[in-house]
Amino acid sequence: MEYVPDAEIWDLYNENRELLGKDHVRGEQLPIDGYHLVVHVWIRNSKGEYLISQRSANRPTYPLMWECVGGSVVKGEDSLLGAIREAKEEVGVDLMPENGQVLFTKTRKIIEGKIFNDIMDVWLFEYDGEVDLGNATMDEVAQVAWMNREQIKELFEHNMFVDTLEYFFTEVDKQ
Helix, strand or coil: CCCCCCCCEEEEECCCCCEEEEEEECCCCCCCCCEEEEEEEEEECCCCCEEEEEECCCCCCCCCCEECEEEECCCCCCHHHHHHHHHHHHHCCCCCHHHEEEEEEEEEEEECCEEEEEEEEEEEEECCCCCCHHHCCCCCEEEEEEECHHHHHHHHHCCCECHHHCCHHHHHCCC
8 A cells, every 4th residue: 555645544345244354545545345434423403403513615535515414434544533533624613422423234246337335324413502613623614503303304304415325314303
């Protein structure tokens, strides 16, 4: 593996979520039998609203679309640490481990012809604290908002919500 300064490095897993003992550099083609771990983090307040974020205009995929917090788990992290780090990086929120739970895990190979090769953990955290994008450590988010199911559904119906998150309506907010 070639050294790339400031590259994001992932642990590689097999389909059964067993570590392969190999590193992977983000952006390179994943091996056919190698999977990386990703997290989707839904943050819900006591009013039943979800913290969603609008991607920055400079994002290479889904610019200015709305989504939940999410991203790749980096080398040496587990799913929980990855979820907490992503929340801090993207929306400046410090989540407490005890307030989170994995709702489901899905292994994704190919979606709409694109190789994903990931193991996706979908988290739900309860959080009633302040949200200040000024505390975010990355510049990935244009704005955030607390929204209820109906408001999220409206964004989705107007093609303003990342389409791969449609599971929200059946798996996260089951009403």
